[in-house]
Structures are given as structure tokens and as C-alpha cells.
Amino acid sequence: VKCAQPVGDTMGRFHPHGDSSIYGALVWLSQPWNMRYPLISFHGNNGSRDGDEPAAYRYTECKLSKMGEEMLADIKKNTADWQLAYTDEEEEPVYLPGRIPNLLVNGTSGIAVAMACSFAPHNLNEIMDAANYLLEHPDCEIKELLQFISGPDFPTGGVIVNKDELPAAYITGKGRARIRGEYTIESSKSGDSIVFTSIPYKVSKEDLVIEIDELCEKGEFEGITAIRDESNKDGVRFVIELAKGVSVEPIIAKLFKNTRLEDTYSINQVALVDKKPQLLNLKRLLEIYNEHQRDVLLRKTAFEADKIKHRINILEGLLTALEDIDNVIKMIKSSESAAAAKTQLMAAYNLNEEQAKAILDMKLAKLAKLEKVEIQKEKEDLEIELNRLNTILVNPIPELINIFTTIKNSYGDERRSSITQVAITKEEKEIEFVEPEKCVVIMTEGGLIKRIPASSFRTQKRNTKGIKTQEQLEKVIDELFLGIEGTKYLFIDEIQNVNNFEELINSYRETGV
Numbered sequence: 001v002k003c004a005q006p007v008g009d010t011m012g013r014f015h016p017h018g019d020s021s022i023y024g025a026l027v028w029l030s031q032p033w034n035m036r037y038p039l040i041s042f043h044g045n046n047g048s049r050d051g052d053e054p055a056a057y058r059y060t061e062c063k064l065s066k067m068g069e070e071m072l073a074d075i076k077k078n079t080a081d082w083q084l085a086y087t088d089e090e091e092e093p094v095y096l097p098g099r100i101p102n103l104l105v106n107g108t109s110g111i112a113v114a115m116a117c118s119f120a121p122h123n124l125n126e127i128m129d130a131a132n133y134l135l136e137h138p139d140c141e142i143k144e145l146l147q148f149i150s151g152p153d154f155p156t157g158g159v160i161v162n163k164d165e166l167p168a169a170y171i172t173g174k175g176r177a178r179i180r181g182e183y184t185i186e187s188s189k190s191g192d193s194i195v196f197t198s199i200p201y202k203v204s205k206e207d208l209v210i211e212i213d214e215l216c217e218k219g220e221f222e223g224i225t226a227i228r229d230e231s232n233k234d235g236v237r238f239v240i241e242l243a244k245g246v247s248v249e250p251i252i253a254k255l256f257k258n259t260r261l262e263d264t265y266s267i268n269q270v271a272l273v274d275k276k277p278q279l280l281n282l283k284r285l286l287e288i289y290n291e292h293q294r295d296v297l298l299r300k301t302a303f304e305a306d307k308i309k310h311r312i313n314i315l316e317g318l319l320t321a322l323e324d325i326d327n328v329i330k331m332i333k334s335s336e337s338a339a340a341a342k343t344q345l346m347a348a349y350n351l352n353e354e355q356a357k358a359i360l361d362m363k364l365a366k367l368a369k370l371e372k373v374e375i376q377k378e379k380e381d382l383e384i385e386l387n388r389l390n391t392i393l394v395n396p397i398p399e400l401i402n403i404f405t406t407i408k409n410s411y412g413d414e415r416r417s418s419i420t421q422v423a424i425t426k427e428e429k430e431i432e433f434v435e436p437e438k439c440v441v442i443m444t445e446g447g448l449i450k451r452i453p454a455s456s457f458r459t460q461k462r463n464t465k466g467i468k469t470q471e472q473l474e475k476v477i478d479e480l481f482l483g484i485e486g487t488k489y490l491f492i493d494e495i496q497n498v499n500n501f502e503e504l505i506n507s508y509r510e511t512g513v
Contacts, residue, residue: 003044003057014085014092019057026062027054034202035106036121036155037411039068049156049199050206067411070099077303079296097296099407101127101289103271107152115277117270120152120177121201125412127286128404134286135397135404142171142283149282151419152177152265156236157198161262161422170282173269179417180262181238185248191225192248194255196238200263205229205238211259212240220258223251290400297396297403305389308382310354315379317355318362322372324349328359 007022015022028034030042033049044060047053054060064072075097082091107121130148134140151166160166162178169175181196199205209227216224223246230237242251256262269280273288280288321328331348335341338360345356365371392399438454 001061001063003060003062006062007057013087013090016086023054023057026057029068030062033156036153037067037100037105037124038065039071039102039106041065041068050204067100070407070411071096071102073097073099074296074300077300079299079303098292099296099403100124100411101131101286104285104289112277115270116268118266118268119271120265120267121154122149123153123412123415125408126150126153126415128408128412130282131286131290132401132404134283135290135401138287140283142281143167145282145286146170150415152267152417153415154179154201154265154417156201157416158182158200158418160417160419163419163421166419169267173267173279173281175267177265177267178262179265180256182418183252191242191244191246193242194240194248194252196236196240196261198236199238200260201265203260203263205231205236208238208259208261212255215258221251221254222246293400293403294396297400298393301389301392301396305386305393308386308389312379312382312386313352313354314358315375315382317351317358318366318375319372319379320349320351320355321345321359321362322367322375325367332360 003023003026006026007019010022011017011019026040027042027046030038030040030046031049032038041063042060043062045055046060075093079097080093080095083094084090085092103119104122104127105124107119109118110116126149130145133145133148137144146167149170151160151163158179159182160177160179162176165175166177169177179200181200182198183194183196186193186195199208206229209229212221212224212227215221223243224240225243226239226241228239228241230239240251240255242248269285270277271280271285272278273280278284328345328349331344332341335344342353342356342360345351345359346353351359366375440452440454441449442452443449
């Protein structure tokens, strides 16, 4: 349907909110870069991950996706409580059957009065496996559930780099996930390029371009020559070109440190339970989902069982009438009215009102012999189904496991976000960000090794003079070895025509220094 229709219906019949807010929520549910499993199938421009606005709702069309239909599955079978909508003219569900654990697999974030929540998206396969395990082992520990759920699974992929921190988030309900973009290195004659094939969740590529440009202008980055967004419908391709000879590793490290190519997603699992906000750990979240699905299943099963009982009751009445159909027809024909015929049938054959009414409404075609066989067969099939439903009402767990497994097999997919642990110590960070420079390494008689920056020496060309005197060399090395006792130097009285630093070091080595 045109998106204008559900927007108008929502505003006019169920919730007096603004049309832009309603349409914004509708579009969000269709965006695969925001929703791990979109609930709306969309036709038309539904925006972009870089913040482009969707087309107006008079131009676009929508319908429920298969996953969206699962959120409403069996809602007409008394699986949810209903209340009057604000017009008092029609009813709306208080909650949805929600066969999909949407809060866990799609995540959400929001702020209310003095309360906030932030749920990360997860992989459906992992959540359903954990839910099944909890059904079979209700007294299990949270750590046992973590053998199924390795961590968040963002729709935009990426690498989660703090694996060791994740268990604490699931045990307490609060934590964080540090996520980086995935990249490859492409080399050419003009230099290397860093190509990011994924960007962290909820990060705009356009914002990244602006951010990196500003850092380059401030001198934070040296060696970046171009930034391009070459993404298309096939995926993300965010290219950062480097000048020839520039080392890739320090640039990547700075990008992760200073830009949102490494981002943090906060986990704060606060949700309403019986209309009260609670901070929930992983096990409690799954318990609430399982309890809700158990209640939905029992209500649905009871509804279907009552319907089957009603049908079996009518079929028994029809079979009773067919056993003595001639007298039944005679009784009906002799009755003054339908009401009188109904009363006589109830008295003569010990029927209830529904059975008597069904006999009066019976078509002449039902009098055929084959119809009696078909009615008997239908009754037997319904009795088998009723026995199955009664078994579920006694013990719903096997059926719940079957439902969860079906959901997993129907909609589950592979993880998009990989998980690893990146340990960076303070010392590693200092080494990582040291820019390469030319230097002279000197070893003393006492076995000490020191590095002198090349800038400490005046470079020279052939047939020119460099540092000429022993006094000048002693001054440089005295500063280098300040405070170290027992150091001895041997120097060449005068150094002439030294072409490069390698020649300088060799000359020192020849004199035993």
C-alpha cells in the first residue's frame, strides 16, 4: 500500500502523533543498515545510511516483511490482550504476540524520563539456540548461555575488538562493544590505499570524510592524498589514498584512534517489565521472552482446542441426525416453525442448541451416503488434532522448542560482525605512533647502545666538510650519555668527505667505538 495509508491510519485511529514521526518509524523499520532483520518491505527511496532523507510518503509503498508478519502471527487467536483505541470505536492490542525476539535481534535505543536504554542487535541463530537451551535448562548460568551468543551482530558488519569485555555486559546488563571498520590494503605505483569494506554501526561515511579532512588540515595526518566514497548497492567501499612511501600501519592506527572508524556502542539493557523499568541481564531477557511465548502458545492452543471442540460437537449432531434422517425430516416438516422444530429435535435426540441448529441448517447434499463417511472422517481427524493440542496444554516446552527451531531455520543467517580481542598497551601505542626517521646508532665500550637522530648531524655532500672537530662530536655524545659513568669514546680527529651516515658508522666501528 502507499505509505500514506498506514501513516494516516496510525494517526487517525490509534495514536495522535505527528505524521513525520510515524513515517520516520515506518522507514526505520525498513532500513537494512539500521535493522538487523527489517520488519517492513519497502518500495521506493527509503533514505541512505549517510543521512539522506526518504521520499515523501505519497510516493513510497510498503508492506510487512516475512519477519514483520511473525510479529503479528496468530494475533486473531486470542494470543494478546486488547484495549479500546483512543477513539473508543475500535480495539488495539496491548502488546504483540512477537514470535521474533525483536528487542534482542534488532536492538533499540531511546531516552525516557530519567531513563535510557540501548540494546545491541544480535544474530537470530544465536538467540534462538540460547532460548532453546534455556527452555531445557531453566536453572543454567549466564555463562552457559554465552556459549551460544558470542556478542552483538551489527547489520553493517565490522569487527568487535573487545571480546573479553562482552561477558560482563551480558551478566550485568551494562557494558560496551568497541567496533572497527574492516579494511584491505590495495597497492599501486602511486602508493597504497586503505579500502574500508565496512563502517561501524550508525556511522555516516559523509561525516567520516569531513572528520578526516579536518584532522588533515590540523596536521594530525600526514600522507593522506585523497578520500573517496565508492560505495554502491553491492556494498561499502570507503577509500583513503596515501602518498607514495607512506607507511600504512601508523595511518590505520591513527584512524582508529582519532575517528569514528572505531566506535563504541553502549549496552544498557533497561526495558519495561510489567510496566516497570528494569535493568536486565541476558538470562532474564531470554526468560521473559520464553515466558511470553509460552503464554502466547497456551492461549493459541486453548483457542484452537475450543474451536475444534465446537466443530466436533456439531459433527456429532449431524451424525446423530443422519442415523435417523427419515424421522428427522418428518419431524421438521410437521413442525409449525423452525424454533419448534429445534425444540423437538433437542428433546427427541438429546441434542444441544448448537447441534439442533446445525441440523436445521444442513443442506440436502449432506443426506448422501458419501457425505456421512466424510463427516465421520472429519470428526476422527479433529479428535486426533484435539489430542495433540491437549498434549501441548499439558507440556508446551517441546512445541516451543519446535517453534524456535523453525524460526531459526526460516530466517537465520550467518554473522556479519566478527569478534576478536585487540590488546594495545601504552608502550605499544607509543611505538605504533613513532614516525619513521633516519638515525645513527652508537655503541659504547661499556655495551650501551643509543640512537642519535640524523638531525643532530649536519648532512654533507661529496667534497664538502661536515662536523670537523672532535670537540663538536664529544658535545653531541656527552649530551646523549649524560649521567652515565664509565663511558669512553674514541674519535677520529677530523672527519672529511663523509658521504652518508653508513660511512660515518663504519668509520666509528673501525676505531673500536
